[in-house]
Amino acid sequence: MTTLHAAPHTAADDDAIIEIRDLRKSFGQTEVLKGISLSAHRGDVISLIGSSGSGKSTLLRCLNLLETPSAGTLRLLGEPLPFRERGGQREPADRRQLRRLRARLGMVFQGFNLWPHLTLEANVMEAPVQVLGRSRDAARAEARRLLERVGLHHLRDAYPATLSGGQQQRGAIARALAMSPEVLLFDEPTSALDPELVGEVLAVIRDLAEEGRTMLIVTHEMQFAADVANRVIFLDQGEIAAEGPPDQVFGSTRTERLTRFLGTAALT
Amino acid sequence: MSVMELLALAPPGWGGALLNGLWLSLQVAGAGYLLGLVIGMAGAAGKLSGGPVIRDLLTCYTTITRAVPELVLILLLYFAVPEAINQLLATLGLGRVDIGPFASGVAVIALVQGAYATEVMRGAIRAVPVGQLEAAHSLGMTPLTVFRRITLPAMLPGALPGLSNLWLIATKDTALLAVVGFTELTLAARQAAGATKHYLLFLCAAGVLYLIVSLISNLAFKGLERRATRGMHHD
Numbered sequence: 260m261t262t263l264h265a266a267p268h269t270a271a272d273d274d275a276i277i278e279i280r281d282l283r284k285s286f287g288q289t290e291v292l293k294g295i296s297l298s299a300h301r302g303d304v305i306s307l308i309g310s311s312g313s314g315k316s317t318l319l320r321c322l323n324l325l326e327t328p329s330a331g332t333l334r335l336l337g338e339p340l341p342f343r344e345r346g347g348q349r350e351p352a353d354r355r356q357l358r359r360l361r362a363r364l365g366m367v368f369q370g371f372n373l374w375p376h377l378t379l380e381a382n383v384m385e386a387p388v389q390v391l392g393r394s395r396d397a398a399r400a401e402a403r404r405l406l407e408r409v410g411l412h413h414l415r416d417a418y419p420a421t422l423s424g425g426q427q428q429r430g431a432i433a434r435a436l437a438m439s440p441e442v443l444l445f446d447e448p449t450s451a452l453d454p455e456l457v458g459e460v461l462a463v464i465r466d467l468a469e470e471g472r473t474m475l476i477v478t479h480e481m482q483f484a485a486d487v488a489n490r491v492i493f494l495d496q497g498e499i500a501a502e503g504p505p506d507q508v509f510g511s512t513r514t515e516r517l518t519r520f521l522g523t524a525a526l527t
Numbered sequence: 528m529s530v531m532e533l534l535a536l537a538p539p540g541w542g543g544a545l546l547n548g549l550w551l552s553l554q555v556a557g558a559g560y561l562l563g564l565v566i567g568m569a570g571a572a573g574k575l576s577g578g579p580v581i582r583d584l585l586t587c588y589t590t591i592t593r594a595v596p597e598l599v600l601i602l603l604l605y606f607a608v609p610e611a612i613n614q615l616l617a618t619l620g621l622g623r624v625d626i627g628p629f630a631s632g633v634a635v636i637a638l639v640q641g642a643y644a645t646e647v648m649r650g651a652i653r654a655v656p657v658g659q660l661e662a663a664h665s666l667g668m669t670p671l672t673v674f675r676r677i678t679l680p681a682m683l684p685g686a687l688p689g690l691s692n693l694w695l696i697a698t699k700d701t702a703l704l705a706v707v708g709f710t711e712l713t714l715a716a717r718q719a720a721g722a723t724k725h726y727l728l729f730l731c732a733a734g735v736l737y738l739i740v741s742l743i744s745n746l747a748f749k750g751l752e753r754r755a756t757r758g759m760h761h762d
Binding site: 323325358359360361362363364365366368370372373374375376377378385386389390418419420421431434435438 | 656658659661662663664665666667668669672676677680681683755757758759
């Protein structure tokens with residue numbers, strides 16, 4: 260299988276791969292997401308931008324249910340995801356379905372979150388072996404291919420603590436890719452990196468975008484957001500304040516709120 | 528008799544009796560400790576992710592067990608509990624059961640170690656960065672897989688110092704079983720001392736044996752810690 264350079268296998272369809280409608284999320288009294296609707300189709304690369312606290316990371320974390328939405332409907336990979344109330348808490352009704360869907364959605368975190376007790380290669384092998392039931396040999400061969408691809412083949416036996424942030428994040432991307440996910444979710448993948456390490460991670464993500472993968476990227480890198488995405492969503496105070504192709508959102512018709520945000524973003 | 532004759536392995540020397548006592552001590556401590564680890568693991572999991580009823584019950588268990596002196600627990604388990612069980616069995620028209628000193632010793636040590644291990648492991652599990660668990664969940668792992676493959680190895684570096692302490696305490700707690708006539712190391716030493724009037728010699732000999740156990744245990748736990756923290760920052 261040439262998963263490395265082919266887009267994830269799929270029958271051609273026009274259905275949204277991710278569809279959320281009127282999604283709300285509150286933490287205590289604070290409503291962080293105030294009714295977000297959006298849909299992503301196969302091959303979409305969507306940049307989510309907005310100031311800190313605008314809710315963009317929360318939105319992304321709602322998509323694989325690391326946060327449970329307080330209200331709204333969610334369709335992932337064509338399946339509606341039902342919720343139930345238990346002990347006053349809302350939670351996914353079918354944990355099995357949730358795990359099955361999560362295995363098909365890759366997530367890359369701001370803090371890398373590699374497992375420190377495993378080598379880089381073992382980190383990448385872990386989910387294919389434990390979740391998909393792959394043989395260790397097959398998982399190892401795939402892990403090596405992926406580490407080669409993100410430029411870390413020579414460090415496959417290293418433990419995460421001995422690696423730079425950029426190397427850890429590239430390793431975390433390889434770990435997500437090992438599941439052959441149909442959608443990749445990036446939660447501020449370069450925000451925890453020293454400036455000189457940002458480029459190597461962005462290059463890997465750009466490469467993935469160019470092979471037609473479906474991706475949602477929460478980022479503060481405005482130039483990157485504009486370059487890599489076919490759609491930009493600007494979140495402001497828990498609402499979608501602007502949405503469209505990059506040249507339109509960032510272009511002459513940009514809203515006043517976005518102009519203000521871009522002004523502060525350029526300063527930081 | 529000379530010191531060498533007194534400590535000779537074969538009678539009339541008492542060395543063999545001491546070693547036999549040591550072996551019994553280690554068996555009780557080992558079995559109690561392992562059972563305690565199982566209880567501690569279950570207790571920690573229950574305290575962290577159980578419902579309110581389970582959490583309250585576990586709090587009762589750890590609070591009471593850690594509050595009552597172990598000597599009292601040993602007397603309770605050796606004298607009172609078998610009596611209660613036998614009365615219950617008698618009313619049901621069933622025969623008597625006998626809980627020997629070995630079984631009650633293991634039970635007490637397991638109960639006490641379980642209470643302390645619950646707290647040690649709870650702390651160590653809570654110290655595992657939540658992002659590592661989120662990463663595991665985001666890949667579709669079941670809660671059991673996450674616990675077995677991620678939480679457990681990630682918490683070990685934090686738990687091992689506490690667990691190694693608990694093991695050393697367990698080996699010395701076995702001395703309390705002398706009160707119920709279980710000839711573990713301490714009672715064996717007292718019997719030897721009483722028979723020969725060489726108190727200093729035999730109590731010191733017992734002390735040296737406890738010390739050797741401690742030193743070897745320390746080495747073993749150091750090795751385990753080195754293994755568990757492989758790849759992590761060392762200072």
